[in-house]
Structure formats: structure tokens, C-alpha cells
Amino acid sequence: MDQTILDTLHDVIVVGSGCTGAMAAQTLLESGMKVLMLDGGMMDSKYKSLIPDTSYTDFRQKADDQYKILIGENLEGLNWGEVSTGAQLTPPRKFITDQVEIFLPLESNNFHPMESLALGGLGGAWGLGSCIYSPPELEKAGLNANKMHEAYRVVSDRIGISASNDDASPYTSGGFNYFLPELEIDSNAKSLYDKYKKKRNDLNRDGFFMGKPALALLTEDKGERKKCSYNDMDFYSDKDKSAYRPWITIEEMKTKYKNSFIYLGEKLVKEFSEENNFTTVTCIDMMDNSVKTYSCIKLVLASGVLGTARIVMRSVKSENVKFPILTNPYCYIPCIQPGMLGKSADQRRSDFAQLSLFHDPDKTNADVAMASIYSYHSLMLFRIIREAPLNFKDGRKMMRWLLPAMTIMGIHLPQQASEGKYLKMMKDENSPTGDKLFAEYSLNEEEKLSRKIREKKFLHAMRKLNCFAIKKIDPGFGSSIHYAGTLPFNDNEAEFTLNPSGRLNKFKNIFVADGSGFKYLPAKGLTFSLMANAHNVAKTVIEDARK
Amino acid sequence: MNFAEENKYNSEAQILSNYLVGTQVDKKSLELYSGISKTTNHSMNESDLKIWNFLMKHPGFISSIDGALAFTNPKSSVRKKIFFMFAILECRPELSAKFMSSNFTGFYWVKFIWYGVHAVFTTIFGLFLLQWIKRF
Ligand SMILES: Cc1cc2nc3c(=O)[nH]c(=O)nc-3n(C[C@H](O)[C@H](O)[C@H](O)COP(=O)(O)OP(=O)(O)OC[C@H]3O[C@@H](n4cnc5c(N)ncnc54)[C@H](O)[C@@H]3O)c2cc1C
Numbered sequence: 001m002d003q004t005i006l007d008t009l010h011d012v013i014v015v016g017s018g019c020t021g022a023m024a025a026q027t028l029l030e031s032g033m034k035v036l037m038l039d040g041g042m043m044d045s046k047y048k049s050l051i052p053d054t055s056y057t058d059f060r061q062k063a064d065d066q067y068k069i070l071i072g073e074n075l076e077g078l079n080w081g082e083v084s085t086g087a088q089l090t091p092p093r094k095f096i097t098d099q100v101e102i103f104l105p106l107e108s109n110n111f112h113p114m115e116s117l118a119l120g121g122l123g124g125a126w127g128l129g130s131c132i133y134s135p136p137e138l139e140k141a142g143l144n145a146n147k148m149h150e151a152y153r154v155v156s157d158r159i160g161i162s163a164s165n166d167d168a169s170p171y172t173s174g175g176f177n178y179f180l181p182e183l184e185i186d187s188n189a190k191s192l193y194d195k196y197k198k199k200r201n202d203l204n205r206d207g208f209f210m211g212k213p214a215l216a217l218l219t220e221d222k223g224e225r226k227k228c229s230y231n232d233m234d235f236y237s238d239k240d241k242s243a244y245r246p247w248i249t250i251e252e253m254k255t256k257y258k259n260s261f262i263y264l265g266e267k268l269v270k271e272f273s274e275e276n277n278f279t280t281v282t283c284i285d286m287m288d289n290s291v292k293t294y295s296c297i298k299l300v301l302a303s304g305v306l307g308t309a310r311i312v313m314r315s316v317k318s319e320n321v322k323f324p325i326l327t328n329p330y331c332y333i334p335c336i337q338p339g340m341l342g343k344s345a346d347q348r349r350s351d352f353a354q355l356s357l358f359h360d361p362d363k364t365n366a367d368v369a370m371a372s373i374y375s376y377h378s379l380m381l382f383r384i385i386r387e388a389p390l391n392f393k394d395g396r397k398m399m400r401w402l403l404p405a406m407t408i409m410g411i412h413l414p415q416q417a418s419e420g421k422y423l424k425m426m427k428d429e430n431s432p433t434g435d436k437l438f439a440e441y442s443l444n445e446e447e448k449l450s451r452k453i454r455e456k457k458f459l460h461a462m463r464k465l466n467c468f469a470i471k472k473i474d475p476g477f478g479s480s481i482h483y484a485g486t487l488p489f490n491d492n493e494a495e496f497t498l499n500p501s502g503r504l505n506k507f508k509n510i511f512v513a514d515g516s517g518f519k520y521l522p523a524k525g526l527t528f529s530l531m532a533n534a535h536n537v538a539k540t541v542i543e544d545a546r547k
Numbered sequence: 548m549n550f551a552e553e554n555k556y557n558s559e560a561q562i563l564s565n566y567l568v569g570t571q572v573d574k575k576s577l578e579l580y581s582g583i584s585k586t587t588n589h590s591m592n593e594s595d596l597k598i599w600n601f602l603m604k605h606p607g608f609i610s611s612i613d614g615a616l617a618f619t620n621p622k623s624s625v626r627k628k629i630f631f632m633f634a635i636l637e638c639r640p641e642l643s644a645k646f647m648s649s650n651f652t653g654f655y656w657v658k659f660i661w662y663g664v665h666a667v668f669t670t671i672f673g674l675f676l677l678q679w680i681k682r683f
Contacts, residue, residue: 067638
């Protein structure tokens with residue numbers, strides 16, 4: 001082996017610092033392996049220092065430069081176009097998509113995903129919704145139920161997930177008891193939940209189950225991280241670190257594993273090539289576009305489903321090969337609960353989902369759709385008023401009264417692969433990598449019909465709870481920000497698939513720790529399962545290395 | 548920015564502030580509005596420009612035209628300018644009470660209905676006015 005390669009030969013290179021990269025790296029480091037992490041590494045350099053440690057109401061009433069945080073220093077938070085993927089991102093969260101247009105170009109008419117090149121990836125803004133997949137869902141996704149259940153516990157211990165014991169538990173916590181105590185919900189959600197309790201039998205008969213969501217948000221202090229302070233600033237700030245963000249793990253690992261963990265940001269991994277006993281990873285330095293190579297024994301790709309697809313396509317020179325892709329169909333529905341009109345909105349609350357409503361028509365936990373229910377409070381009036389068919393002046397006065405009664409229901413539907421959903425690579429001379437991803441995402445007639453029916457059923461269930469839809473907003477495919485299925489799990493060493501333990505088939509030392517292998521995408525938030533799978537993939541890497 | 552342009556933006560901001568919250572515009576809001584107007588003004592088409600110029604001369608009709616556009620052309624650049632000013636004003640701490648929900652009295656629903664009725668009638672009037680402006 002070449003001496004220079006030997007000199008810089010790392011045990012493992014992990015690509016990506018998102019939820020999956022962070023979990024995989026932690027498992028590897030805990031086992032004593034040496035890890036080099038290559039990452040996009042974008043960070044928020046503007047906003048962190050500007051956000052005061054105060055409640056939302058206080059902030060709005062006192063901070064003179066609040067516009068910087070609410071609409072952005074360059075007014076980048078003012079979006080006048082159609083509601084599209086990422087509409088919920090506030091200026092301090094927008095860094096998660098920095099440089100993506102340049103380094104991760106994508107062309108599509110009907111698929112508009114959000115990708116990240118940030119330290120912590122999409123996890124820098126995720127909504128913390130954490131669900132355990134049921135055994136039938138795990139099987140359909142191609143995941144081993146026993147291994148996953150062990151891993152769920154490990155991840156929950158690491159990141160801290162709070163959950164309650166209610167009708168939603170079979171869908172959120174799976175009925176396991178290793179979670180933190182439940183979170184408080186606000187008065188708007190309480191009123192809805194009380195109505196659910198009264199009409200429970202009727203709704204359960206229709207297959208609807210409501211409860212508090214399981215969230216990666218602390219209800220007890222955990223080391224340096226503080227429990228949730230309910231100051232209503234979660235859309236803007238992570239000051240007390242009560243919400244789990246992957247950068248927290250990366251920062252911890254940098255101090256705890258000084259001698260065995262190296263983190264390099266602003267490195268865009270382009271491709272890999274596997275030799276007999278080592279792998280070379282080629283990167284573009286995002287600062288000066290220079291090319292750099294790093295070597296390792298094992299390579300773990302955790303660059304997000306689309307990011308990993310790009311790297312694999314380039315490395316295997318797979319021109320014209322189509323990779324399947326999955327995303328949950330998603331829509332937002334603002335609703336009004338007349339009973340809450342004009343009531344004063346809670347000051348003490350968290351901004352995350354307040355309730356979850358699951359639709360499990362045959363009560364087998366196999367084909368479940370999910371709605372997350374939010375109260376509209378600490379997002380500004382200007383974000384929603386432009387959707388109302390009213391002049392701005394009267395609209396402002398009316399909306400102030402409506403706000404405490406407003407809930408936003410985000411409906412996710414499950415998804416499986418079909419012909420009209422794929423990715424492929426195209427040449428693009430303007431991109432630093434010389435290529436771009438092309439995506440096509442369309443549902444067949446049966447899927448379209450089933451989507452329509454299920455969304456209607458949710459509206460019907462909400463009407464039963466005296467909560468009425470105002471409008472349906474469909475930001476298009478990709479807006480759920482849940483992606484999977486590009487390299488589906490496969491036992492038969494087929495090309496462009498993963499073996500069930502996460503190794504890229506046809507390769508010895510290349511592993512994939514993100515959601516690329518999931519063959520089915522349940523409607524429940526996938527990230528808890530992504531992290532559990534990443535932990536398992538890392539365990540396989542360790543076992544493999546020990547052999 | 549030249550003096551005439553600055554004056555123009557200042558008077559636009561003043562008119563919009565009066566319309567939206569009924570108060571004098573503050574220095575910071577003026578600054579932000581000028582900043583954003585530099586880019587948005589250029590994208591107005593002829594018909595929107597006509598409407599805009601009319602409204603700047605006759606600010607009393609803004610709510611009618613705004614309401615009518617919310618129905619006929621919600622993404623028009625006239626509404627876009629009003630929207631930007633709305634967002635800027637919403638971020639002023641001294642105006643926060645005008646944008647945040649608070650403890651409403653039991654009779655607020657009477658006001659609410661009044662605002663609703665007002666919005667409907669001004670919009671109907673605005674629909675006719677819009678036709679008229681476009682013709683001239
Ligand atoms: C607003 C929002 C709300 C969400 N809410 C929820 C929720 O409630 N529940 C839920 O389950 N999920 C939610 N999600 C989705 C969740 O964030 C993602 O599923 C999860 O973060 C994916 O993690 P990942 O590690 O697979 O990928 P990513 O987060 O995409 O991380 C990819 C990492 O790889 C790096 N990278 C990419 N390409 C390269 C390259 N070529 N070279 C080097 N580095 C590279 C990036 O810098 C990044 O660090 C939400 C997402 C958003 C944005």
C-alpha cells in the first residue's frame with residue numbers, strides 16, 4: 001500500500017453530520033474506532049448571537065432589532081411566492097439550506113425537496129417528532145424488528161425523547177417505557193384534546209386515535225442540556241439545547257474524543273473508489289473548489305438520501321440508471337376551533353407539534369397516516385395573512401382574534417415505490433461537480449385517489465372535533481422533508497441496493513447509514529428510525545472491522 | 548438612492564403605515580421599506596403601476612383595492628408592497644399590540660363581524676373601482 005495513503009488511512013470516514021451521521025459516528029467512537037467526518041459544515045454565523053434569552057412575547061414587545069430575526073437582516077424571510085418546501089423556516093433556521101443551490105443542484109417539475117449542507121444537516125431545524133415504527137412497518141421498510149427495538153432504546157437514551165401514555169402511544173412510543181415524562185400542551189390543543197376524549201369511541205371506530213406526540217425535547221435536564229422552558233421561541237433559537245439537534249452530538253464528540261475524532265467542514269464529497277483494502281474519498285473544498293482525497297478502511301455514507309444517491313451514482317458511473325425515491329405526500333390545513341375564538345393565547349408553550357392524530361383504518365398499525373397538529377402562535381401574522389382573501393387592514397384586526405383558535409394540521413401519508421418516482425444524474429457544466437440530479441415524482445391513479453380519500457377523512461375527523469378547515473395548502477412533493485428508498489434493502493447482492501445491514505451491495509467496505517435503504521416510508525416521522533438504523537449500521541461496521 | 552426617490556419611498560411608507568395601523572411611520576420602518584422598494588418597484592407591470600399610482604394619490608381607496616386584488620389577483624405586486632410594509636410594521640416593538648392576540652373583551656365578536664362586513668363591502672366597491680382605474 002502506498003506510504004502516503006497509509007499515513008492518512010482512517011479507520012472510518014463518515015460523510016455527513018446530520019441525525020444519521022451523528023448517531024453512526026457516536027457508536028463508532030464509543031467502540032474505540034477512529035473517525036474522520038467529512039461534511040458540508042454550513043453554520044449560522046449571523047443570528048445565534050442576536051437572539052435574546054427571553055420569551056416570545058417579551059421579545060416582540062421589547063426587542064428593537066427583532067426584524068433581523070423575524071424577517072431577516074436582508075428581509076430574506078419575506079416570501080411572497082407560492083407556499084413551497086421549507087415555508088416554515090424562520091431566518092435563523094435558513095442556514096440549513098446555505099450553499100445547497102450551488103453544490104447540490106436538482107432539476108424537477110414535480111419534486112422539490114429540501115437538502116442540507118449544514119453542520120447537523122436538516123436536523124438543525126427538524127420538528128423533533130419521533131415515532132417508533134410498528135413491526136409490520138419495519139418489515140415493509142426492510143428493517144429487522146429486534147435490532148431496531150434495541151437501537152430505539154439506545155438512541156432515546158442519547159437524545160432524550162419525551163412521550164405520554166395515551167391513545168397515540170401505539171403509534172408514537174410503541175408503548176415502551178424508556179421515554180422521558182410527557183410535555184405540556186397549550187390551551188388550544190387542550191381544548192381539542194378534551195373534545196377528542198368525549199368523542200373518542202366514535203373516532204376510534206373510524207380508525208382515528210389522538211394523543212400527545214413523542215418529541216426529542218427534554219422534560220428533564222440532561223447534562224448540559226436544559227429541560228424545555230416553554231418560552232415559545234423554538235422556531236428561532238436552541239439556547240437551552242432542550243431540543244435535540246445533531247450539532248450538539250458533534251460538539252460533544254469533538255471534546256470527548258479529541259484523539260479519535262476529526263471533523264472537517266466545507267468538504268463536499270464527490271465520489272469514492274474502493275481498492276482491495278482501502279477506500280479513497282474524493283472531495284471538493286467548498287471554499288476554493290480544490291480537490292482533496294482522503295483514505296479509509298471503511299466508508300459510511302450518511303449524507304442524506306439524495307446526497308448519498310449523488311455520491312453513489314458518480315462513484316459507480318451509473319449514467320442513465322434510475323434510482324427509486326420515496327417521500328411522504330404532505331399538505332397543511334389551517335383550521336379554526338370556534339370555541340377558542342378571542343381567548344387569550346398561552347404565553348407559556350413550546351412551538352412544536354401539540355397533538356398527533358393517527359388514522360389506522362384496519363387497526364393493525366400497518367398502514368397508518370398521521371397528522372401533526374400545531375397551534376399558530378409564534379409564527380408571525382404576515383406569514384399567514386397573505387393567504388387570506390381579505391384586505392390587509394381588516395385582515396389584521398380579524399386575524400388577531402382568530403389566532404388563538406387556529407390550528408395547523410400537517411398531514412403525512414405513507415408511501416411505497418412505484419414507477420413514476422425516480423432520480424437520475426444529468427450532466428451540468430455549471431455545477432462544481434459537473435452534474436445535477438433530475439427527479440420525477442408522480443402518483444399513479446390509485447395512489448392519487450387513496451390520497452384524496454385519506455385527506456378527506458382527516459377533515460371529517462376534525463369536523464367531529466368542532467375544528468373546521470379554512471383552506472388546504474399543498475406545497476408539492478418533497479415538502480414533507482422525509483426522503484427514503486433510493487438504494488432499497490436487498491438480500492441478493494443486486495447492484496444499487498443495500499444489504500440488510502446497510503452495506504452497499506457489490507462493495508466490501510462501503511456502508512450507508514441514512515434512509516436510502518428504507519423500501520417503504522411510513523407516514524410517522526422517520527428520523528428516530530433513521531437514527532436507530534444508523535446506530536445498527538455502525539455496529540455492523542465495527543463487527544466487520546473486528547473480523 | 549437620489550433625493551427624489553427617497554422622498555417617494557418615504558411618502559409611500561407613510562401612506563401604507565397610515566392605512567395598516569393608523570400611525571406615523573418610524574425611522575427604522577422607513578429605512579427597511581426604502582431598502583426593499585429598490586428591488587420590488589422595478590417588477591411592477593403597467594397595470595399594477597397604474598393602480599399603485601392611483602392609490603398613492605387617493606390613499607382612502609387602498610382598503611377597497613387591496614380587498615379586490617385579494618380576490619382577483621392576490622399575488623399582484625401592489626399587494627406585495629403592502630405585504631412588505633405589513634411585515635415591517637409587525638416587527639416594530641411599539642406596534643406589537645396591534646399584531647399579537649391579547650385578552651379580548653366579550654364584545655370583540657361584534658367588532659369582528661363589523662370588520663368582516665366592512666371588508667366585504669369595501670371589496671365589492673373595490674372590484675368596480677379596479678375596473679374603472681384599469682380603463683383610464
Ligand atoms: C423543518 C423540518 C421539520 C422536520 N420535522 C421532522 C419531524 O418532526 N420528525 C421527523 O422524523 N423528521 C423531521 N424532519 C426530517 C429530518 O430532519 C430528516 O429526516 C433528518 O434530519 C435526516 O437526517 P440525515 O442525517 O439522513 O440527513 P441530513 O439531515 O440531510 O444530513 C446530511 C448531512 O450530510 C452532509 N452532506 C450532504 N451531502 C454531502 C456531501 N456530498 N459531502 C459532504 N457532506 C455532505 C450535510 O452537510 C449534512 O450534514 C424535518 C425536517 C425539517 C427541515
